[in-house]
Amino acid sequence: RLYDEVPTSRIGISSNISIALSTMKLTSIGMLSTIARSISRLASVRCIASSQRVCNLSASTADESLPMDEQMNPSFFKMVDYYFDKGSTVIQPKLVEEIHSRGMTKKDKENLVKGIISSMKTVDKVEEIKQLYAN
Numbered sequence: 001r002l003y004d005e006v007p008t009s010r011i012g013i014s015s016n017i018s019i020a021l022s023t024m025k026l027t028s029i030g031m032l033s034t035i036a037r038s039i040s041r042l043a044s045v046r047c048i049a050s051s052q053r054v055c056n057l058s059a060s061t062a063d064e065s066l067p068m069d070e071q072m073n074p075s076f077f078k079m080v081d082y083y084f085d086k087g088s089t090v091i092q093p094k095l096v097e098e099i100h101s102r103g104m105t106k107k108d109k110e111n112l113v114k115g116i117i118s119s120m121k122t123v124d125k126v127e128e129i130k131q132l133y134a135n
Contacts, residue, residue: 081121088117 063071068082095113096106104112 076126084121088121092117 063073064075068074068079074082092110092113096109099109099112101109
């Protein structure tokens with residue numbers, strides 16, 4: 001009611017502000033219906049979001065059954081294990097050849113290399129390194 005009593009030309013309010021003020025009056029009249037609509041919208045959005053989450057879980061389960069090279073979002077630890085195994089099978093024969101010991105048989109050398117590689121394989125910790133840059 002206050003906005004109706006004071007003419008906009010007397011207080012120097014531009015036409016955009018007067019339109020905004022009249023819009024505020026209209027929205028205050030229909031405030032209850034607006035609140036009711038927004039609550040129902042929030043509930044529907046929440047239902048949609050939860051159903052998408054369920055769909056994403058089934059998609060991630062299907063994604064995990066694919067080979068590591070074809071997965072869209074593989075687990076970090078599974079990815080490290082996969083590529084470590086892949087690399088260790090390539091380098092293991094070369095490491096066995098590089099051990100120069102007359103007292104060890106070839107089988108002992110292979111077991112030594114396998115033992116060292118298996119002790120290195122476990123991914124127990126993740127190290128985060130942050131660099132500070134001076135201005």
